[in-house]
Amino acid sequence: MKEIKNMTCIGCPMSCPLQLTIVDGEIEEITGYSCKKGEEYARQEYTAPRRMVSTTVACSGGLWPRVPVKTAESIPKETVLAVVRELHRYKVKAPVQVGQIILENVAGTGVAVVATRSLPGSKSEGQETI
Amino acid sequence: MNNPLKKQYDVVIVGGGPAGLAAALGARKSGAENILIIEREVEAGGILNQCIHSGFGLHYFKEELTGPEYAERFVAHALSENITMLTDSYVIDISPALQVAVLSGRHGYLNVQARAVVLAMGCRERTRGAIRTPGFRPAGVMTAGLAQKMVNMKGVLPGRKIAILGSGDIGLIMARRLALEGCEVVSVYEIFPYSNGLTRNVVQCLDDFDIPLQLSATVAFIHGRDRVNRLTIAPVDAQRLPDLNKSWDVDCDTLLFSIGLIPENELSTKLRLHMDPATGGPQVNSTLETSLPGVFACGNVLHVHDIVDFVSEESLRAGQFAADLALGRRRPGDNIALQKGANIASCVPHSLSPDREQVIYLRVKQPMKNCILSIGDRYQKKFRMLIPAEMIRLTLAPEVLDRYFGDNLKIEVRPQEVE
Numbered sequence: 005m006k007e008i009k010n011m012t013c014i015g016c017p018m019s020c021p022l023q024l025t026i027v028d029g030e031i032e033e034i035t036g037y038s039c040k041k042g043e044e045y046a047r048q049e050y051t052a053p054r055r056m057v058s059t060t061v062a063c064s065g066g067l068w069p070r071v072p073v074k075t076a077e078s079i080p081k082e083t084v085l086a087v088v089r090e091l092h093r094y095k096v097k098a099p100v101q102v103g104q105i106i107l108e109n110v111a112g113t114g115v116a117v118v119a120t121r122s123l124p125g126s127k128s129e130g131q132e133t134i
Numbered sequence: 135m136n137n138p139l140k141k142q143y144d145v146v147i148v149g150g151g152p153a154g155l156a157a158a159l160g161a162r163k164s165g166a167e168n169i170l171i172i173e174r175e176v177e178a179g180g181i182l183n184q185c186i187h188s189g190f191g192l193h194y195f196k197e198e199l200t201g202p203e204y205a206e207r208f209v210a211h212a213l214s215e216n217i218t219m220l221t222d223s224y225v226i227d228i229s230p231a232l233q234v235a236v237l238s239g240r241h242g243y244l245n246v247q248a249r250a251v252v253l254a255m256g257c258r259e260r261t262r263g264a265i266r267t268p269g270f271r272p273a274g275v276m277t278a279g280l281a282q283k284m285v286n287m288k289g290v291l292p293g294r295k296i297a298i299l300g301s302g303d304i305g306l307i308m309a310r311r312l313a314l315e316g317c318e319v320v321s322v323y324e325i326f327p328y329s330n331g332l333t334r335n336v337v338q339c340l341d342d343f344d345i346p347l348q349l350s351a352t353v354a355f356i357h358g359r360d361r362v363n364r365l366t367i368a369p370v371d372a373q374r375l376p377d378l379n380k381s382w383d384v385d386c387d388t389l390l391f392s393i394g395l396i397p398e399n400e401l402s403t404k405l406r407l408h409m410d411p412a413t414g415g416p417q418v419n420s421t422l423e424t425s426l427p428g429v430f431a432c433g434n435v436l437h438v439h440d441i442v443d444f445v446s447e448e449s450l451r452a453g454q455f456a457a458d459l460a461l462g463r464r465r466p467g468d469n470i471a472l473q474k475g476a477n478i479a480s481c482v483p484h485s486l487s488p489d490r491e492q493v494i495y496l497r498v499k500q501p502m503k504n505c506i507l508s509i510g511d512r513y514q515k516k517f518r519m520l521i522p523a524e525m526i527r528l529t530l531a532p533e534v535l536d537r538y539f540g541d542n543l544k545i546e547v548r549p550q551e552v553e
C-alpha cells in the first residue's frame with residue numbers, strides 16, 4: 005500500500021512543504037525539504053512524534069491558585085491528553101519551588117512533571133519589595 | 135533585606151517585566167548605585183508570568199524555558215544585585231524634570247526624583263474596538279491574553295465553546311491551551327490569506343488538536359444579549375472586506391481576539407516624546423534615549439518584539455546607557471540618521487553613531503525570498519527568507535561606519551539579482 009503524507013517543516017520561516025511517500029507503513033521517500041533539518045523532522049514526526057506539555061496544577065495556600073508545570077522532557081504525542089488529564093486531578097500545597105518535581109512518571113510515560121515557577125505562600129512576601 | 139525607599143535614584147525604571155529587569159541589571163553593570171523598578175502588578179516578571187508554554191530563552195540562556203522560568207531567573211538576579219522593587223505601584227506621571235509620580239498600594243501617593251528614567255511598560259492587546267467588530271456587547275468577548283491570564287494564573291476558564299479571531303502566536307497558543315483544558319475550540323479565523331503565527335505553532339497548537347484554521351475570513355457580527363451565543367463569519371475579498379452574501383453562522387459562548395499588540399505609551403505621549411508611527415513607540419537614538427534627554431525606552435514599549443531574548447538584550451543596553459547618563463559620562467551624539475527604504479516596515483534605533491558597535495532591529499513589509507538587506511553602501515547581508523512576523527537583528531561593527539561622512543544611511547531589502 006502506497007500513500008502520500010503532507011507536512012510543513014517547522015524548522016525555520018521557510019516553512020518547506022514536505023511530502024512523505026509511505027509504503028506499507030515505512031517511509032520510502034521524503035521530498036520538499038531545503039536542508040537536512042527538514043528531512044529529519046519529517047522522519048521523526050512520522051515515526052515517533054514527541055511534544056513538550058505545559059499546563060497548570062491546582063495549588064492551595066499560594067499567591068495564585070494554580071502553579072504552572074511542564075514535562076521535564078518531551079513525551080510521545082499520543083500520551084499528551086492522558087498526561088493533562090492526570091494533572092487535572094492533582095493538587096499541591098504552597099510553597100512550591102521552581103524545578104520541584106510535582107509528579108514522577110506521569111501517566112506511565114516515565115517522565116516527571118516539574119514546577120516552572122516558585123509560588124510562595126499567600127501570606128509570606130512574594131519577592132523582596134518595599 | 136528590605137531597602138527603604140529613597141527620595142532620589144540614579145535610574146528609575148517604569149515596569150518590572152523582562153525589559154525593566156534587564157534594564158536594572160544593565161544599569162548596575164554600568165555602575166549605578168541606586169536603582170528602582172516600579173511595577174504595577176503584585177510581582178515582577180511582566181507578561182511572562184502568564185506565558186506558561188516553553189519557547190523562551192533559546193538565544194539568551196541557550197536552553198528552552200517557559201515564560202515563568204525565564205522571568206524568575208531575571209527576578210532572582212535583580213534581587214541578588216540588591217535592586218529595589220516597588221511592586222503594586224503604578225506610575226501615573228513623569229515630569230520633564232524626571233520627577234516620577236507613583237500611586238502605591240503600600241505607600242499611597244509618592245514622588246521620586248530620577249537622574250535617568252527607563253520606560254519599560256510593555257504593550258497591550260488590541261481589542262474588539264480597534265477593528266470595530268459589529269454586533270451586540272455581550273459577556274464572553276475578550277482578548278486572548280486576558281483569557282491566558284485567567285486560565286494560567288487564576289485557574290478560571292473563559293467559557294466552554296471558544297472561537298478565536300486572529301492567528302497570531304498568542305491566539306494559536308490559547309487555542310491549544312483551551313483544548314488541553316477540555317474546551318471545544320470551534321475555529322480560528324484569520325482575515326489574511328496566511329497565518330501570522332509561527333509554523334511551529336500552527337502545527338503543534340492547531341493541527342495536533344484538529345482545530346480548523348479559516349483563512350481570509352472574519353467575524354462579521356457578534357450575537358447574544360447577555361452572553362455570546364453565535365457569530366456570523368464572512369469570507370473577505372482582496373480588499374479584506376467581508377462578503378455578507380457568503381456568510382455563515384457558528385455557535386460559541388466565547389470569542390477571543392488575538393489581533394495584535396500596541397506599545398503602552400500613555401506616559402510617553404504625556405511627556406510629548408517624539409513617536410514613530412511605524413512602531414507605535416518613541417523615537418530613539420543609538421543609546422535608546424528618546425527625544426527627551428534622560429528618558430530611555432526598551433522592550434515592547436519601544437517596539438513589539440516577538441522573542442523575549444531580544445527584549446533582554448536591548449534592555450540591558452538601555453539600562454547601561456541610562457546609568458552612563460545618570461553618572462555624568464558623556465558620549466558623542468549620533469551623527470547618522472537611519473532612513474527606511476524599500477520593503478522596510480520599521481527599524482529601531484532611528485540614528486547611529488560610529489563610536490561603538492551598533493545594534494539594529496527591523497521588520498520587513500512584505501515576505502521576500504532570496505533577498506539582500508543593505509545599509510547604504512556600507513553593509514550587505516543575504517537572506518533566504520524574510521517575513522514581517524519575524525524581527526531581524528543586525529549588529530554593525532564600529533569599522534562599518536568608520537569614515538562615513540554622510541549624515542544619513544538608507545536601509546532596504548531588495549530581491550537578489552539573478553545571474
Ligand SMILES: Cc1cc2nc3c(=O)[nH]c(=O)nc-3n(C[C@H](O)[C@H](O)[C@H](O)COP(=O)(O)OP(=O)(O)OC[C@H]3O[C@@H](n4cnc5c(N)ncnc54)[C@H](O)[C@@H]3O)c2cc1C
Nearest residue numbers: 149151152153173174180181224225255256433434441442
Ligand atoms: C500574550 C503574550 C504571549 C507571548 N508569547 C511569547 C512567546 O511564546 N515567546 C517569546 O519569546 N515571547 C513571547 N511574547 C513576547 C514577550 O513576552 C515579550 O516580548 C516580553 O514580555 C516583553 O517584555 P516587556 O518587559 O517589554 O513587557 P511586559 O512583559 O509586558 O512588562 C511590562 C511591565 O510593565 C508594567 N507596567 C506598565 N505600565 C506601568 C506603569 N504605568 N506603572 C508601573 N508598571 C507598569 C506592566 O504591569 C508589566 O509588568 C508574548 C507576549 C505576549 C503579550
Ligand code: SF4
Nearest residue numbers: 013015016019020042
Ligand atoms: S527544511 Fe530546512 S529550510 Fe525548509 S523549513 Fe525546514 S529547516 Fe527551514
